[in-house]
Amino acid sequence: MKKISILSIPIADTTKKEFVNTVTKQNGQAWIVTANPEIIMLAKELPHYKNLLLDADYVVADGIGVVIGSKLLGHPLKERIPGYELVHEFLAVASAVGVHKGQSAEADSANNRQSTHSNSQAIGARNKIFMYGGKPGIAAKAAEMAKAQYANIDIVGVADGYGGDGNGDEVAAKAAALTPDYVFVALGAPKQEEWIAAHRDQFPYAILMGVGGSFDILSG
Ligand code: UDP
Secondary structure (H helix, E strand, C coil): CCEEEECCEEEECCCHHHHHHHHHHCCCCEEEEEECHHHHHHHHHCHHHHHHHHHCCEEEECCHHHHHHHHHCCCCCCCCCCHHHHHHHHHHHHHHHHHHHHHHHHHHHHCCCCCCHHHHHHCCCCCEEEEEECCCCHHHHHHHHHHHHCCCCEEEEEECCCCCCCCCHHHHHHHHHCCCCEEEEECCCCHHHHHHHHHHHHCCCCEEEECCCHHHHHCC
16 A cells, blocks of 8 residues: 655555455454544654554544645645544444354354354454443443444443553453454544554454544444
């Protein structure tokens, strides 16, 4: 995927549709940062945060300011890709494969075969979601709303963003044991990227994405 550098951050030059298609079809882990102008400015101020963005698999332009910036720099990005819209896109894809997964699970049991987790991930039947972040009760409410809209997603767990040991290790252990295919992290920047960077090795097959205030919106 072509990248365009904005203030030394390589931003994926793609459309939302193309991006969702690429990421959901690839095997293995994908860490996505949805960069709004605040995130790009934060990376300018905090070298460790900038390094995190450079370590991510994809940084996309969340925010019209980033797209305008790219035009001013003479390398216009194709499209704005808002994080909140990506959450919906991924949930839609997860729900669609969830139908398929249900059918193949029935076929598997009819054939008396056992479907293992790594098998289901390898064939791209990714519909297990973990939602981390927000005030107590928000992720659970967001999960409820998501499930109402995308019937075949499997929300394997939620955690709020204020409890536990402070560095999120407990949440990471709990989430990793549930082997989610998508981990949405709503802790705001830079916390969400710091958590993903510190714990990504525990999720070798997941799509990991910091989603800012998305659960607040989703929960209504
Ligand atoms: N948050 C959290 N734990 C924290 C700090 C923030 O769970 O220690 C949550 C907060 O409740 C909110 C989200 O992180 O739901 C950040 O939202 P914000 O709108 O600030 O993020 P942005 O979209 O601007 O990055």
